[in-house]
Amino acid sequence: MFVVQTIFYYIFNYTAMKNNNNVEKLEKHTYRMIYRDGIFDLAMGSMLIIYSINMYLGINEIETSLFMRLLIVPVVLVLALVKIFITQKRIGYVKFRRSRSRKKLISFIIATAALVFTTVIYILAAGGKIDSSARNESISLLIEFIFLVGVFFLLAYFTDYLNFYIIGLAMGFGVPVSIYLEPYLGTRYYGLALQFIVGSALFIAGIILFITFMKKFPKSPDHEN
Amino acid sequence: MKTNPDFKTIIAVNKLIHEPARMAIISLLSVVEEADFLFIMNSTSLTQGNLSSHLGKLEEAGYVEIEKTFKGKRPHTVIRLTDSGQGELETYIKTIKEFLRYF
Secondary structure (H helix, E strand, C coil), rough: CHHHHHHHHHHHHHHHHHHHHHHHHHHHHHHHHHHHCCCHHHHHHHHHHHHHHHHCCCCCCCHHHHHHHHHEEEEEEHHHHHHHHHHHHHHCEEEECCHHHHHHHHHHHHHHHHHCCCHHHHHHCCCCCHHHHHHHHHHHHHHHHHHHHHHHHHHHHHHHCCHHHHHHHHHHHHHHHHHHHHHHCCHHHHHHHHHHHHHHHHHHHHHHHHHHHHHHHCCCCCCCC | CCCCHHHHHCCCHHHHHHCCHHHHHHHHHHHHEEEEEHHHHHCCCCHHHHHHHHHHHHHHHHCEEEEEEEEECCEEEEECCCHHHHHHHHHHHHHHHHHHCCC
């Protein structure tokens, strides 16, 4: 009897899970509508381009590095304003269910924690409290790789912005490639080039998406919204 | 002549939901809490007139709730699925799935 009950339990749950999966897929598909304007791609592309240029210019100079990092703020601010005042009005208003708000909160916590962690490490390294030569050790590189890939993969899962997977891989592989190839090639540019290429590709994709979006959803004063 | 009971079930399916455009509207509303007219129009690619007409029918049947307000001087219409609409959608999906089992 117990076996039969267990089988029924699994059949029921499997069906329920399958149904929920379909609803979840539809919800995800609807949610991804917010990325159709390309603003997020433009923001992420800019960040990667600025990050790789920053690494190229400011490897040994804290002022240059800080300036480049701070450049991200106005870029993101301008894109956020474009989103709020131009594209959002054309997409329309939608309020997602509570499960989506939870996912957004988790994404925010992961991103904030990762940002705080990297800032602390950066400040400690800049102040000479952490030996930056330790980065050359394989174990530190592995931890860095797992951290970067892990953070971006988690963000991709929770935000449903799938390009985070590509960004995660570019960030994760960029640093070890830079460091491992330096003795052979005499330069770190190859690792940075990976991030620069992915950043540029995202930026170009963002521009194309933005133009397509603006053409597809023109602002009409007659539209009831 | 005896009619196949499965055919009877599929013939009796809710025709208001069965219409593709209304099916799209209801499915979309079932995964969000609420959405405005523009978002539904963009997501479903329906025209303004078409969407208005389908929403009117769904509201009449009590499947959706329509709230009309103003954002500045422009009308703003927010639509949400009612419990009755959600229930009808679930029954519809169950019926269709049951019928499609034979194919």
